[in-house]
Amino acid sequence: xxxxxxxxxxxxxxxxxxxxxxxxxxxxxxxxxxxxxxxxxxxxxxxxxxxxxxxxxxxxxxxxxxxxxxxxxxxx
Amino acid sequence: xxxxxxxxxxxxxxxxxxxxxxxxxxxxxxxxxxxxxxxxxxxxxxxxxxxxxxxxxxxxxxxxxxxxxxxxxxxxxxxxxxxxxxxxxxxxxxxxxxxxxxxxxxxxxxxxxxxxxxxxxxxxxxxxxxxxxxxxxxxxxxxxxxxxxxxxxxxxxxxxxxxxxxxxxxxxxxxxxxxxx
Numbered sequence: 001x002x003x004x005x006x007x008x009x010x011x012x013x014x015x016x017x018x019x020x021x022x023x024x025x026x027x028x029x030x031x032x033x034x035x036x037x038x039x040x041x042x043x044x045x046x047x048x049x050x051x052x053x054x055x056x057x058x059x060x061x062x063x064x065x066x067x068x069x070x071x072x073x074x075x076x
Numbered sequence: 077x078x079x080x081x082x083x084x085x086x087x088x089x090x091x092x093x094x095x096x097x098x099x100x101x102x103x104x105x106x107x108x109x110x111x112x113x114x115x116x117x118x119x120x121x122x123x124x125x126x127x128x129x130x131x132x133x134x135x136x137x138x139x140x141x142x143x144x145x146x147x148x149x150x151x152x153x154x155x156x157x158x159x160x161x162x163x164x165x166x167x168x169x170x171x172x173x174x175x176x177x178x179x180x181x182x183x184x185x186x187x188x189x190x191x192x193x194x195x196x197x198x199x200x201x202x203x204x205x206x207x208x209x210x211x212x213x214x215x216x217x218x219x220x221x222x223x224x225x226x227x228x229x230x231x232x233x234x235x236x237x238x239x240x241x242x243x244x245x246x247x248x249x250x251x252x253x254x255x256x257x
Contacts, residue, residue, distance in 0.1 A: 041255035
């Protein structure tokens with residue numbers, strides 16, 4: 001996917017573990033691991049809102065568009 | 077009564093499908109054993125069979141003469157038809173298993189529906205072959221009907237392929253929902 005999420009970089013900068021973030025935002029560690037690994041297909045505004053609030057950042061700090069990456073096929 | 081899940085209509089239909097599936101296996105076995113027996117014992121019973129088909133062919137002459145070889149070929153022909161039916165019912169009962177579990181939108185079901193569609197096409201085409209063979213082997217029974225195309229069956233096959241596409245889209249949406257955080 002051409003959208004990359006820098007959750008690991010942001011966690012390192014805030015010296016916060018994934019489990020701690022999970023407790024703060026109320027999202028399971030498994031789901032956050034999917035986000036961190038770039039396996040998630042979509043992100044809700046509510047999730048983005050919670051992440052930005054707890055990590056004290058802007059959505060742009062978390063995400064990056066990489067034009068060189070291939071587009072994810074919509075087909076199964 | 078619920079449509080999905082345990083104790084639902086689909087679980088009842090799954091039991092019916094299991095019974096029909098088992099009955100088809102038995103029929104397939106009997107046809108193959110009967111056909112093989114006819115071929116093996118052909119030298120000993122090398123005469124024409126007189127078949128009384130009055131109940132099957134009300135408007136045609138009731139008795140026909142058929143050689144053991146022809147009868148064995150007919151049995152193998154019907155065995156192929158039943159074998160394809162076994163494939164259809166096997167896939168159907170697997171789809172109904174997922175319906176009973178309440179989770180039918182799986183990528184596997186798309187493939188199963190496509191196999192059912194292809195098997196139904198094969199059944200239709202094979203029925204034309206059987207019909208032509210019977211017309212040639214026993215014209216007095218089969219009459220001069222020839223091949224009759226059933227538009228309803230072909231429409232049903234089309235519906236199965238459309239349903240497969242619906243399941244594909246359903247499976248995609250389900251995966252999207254699962255991967256939305």
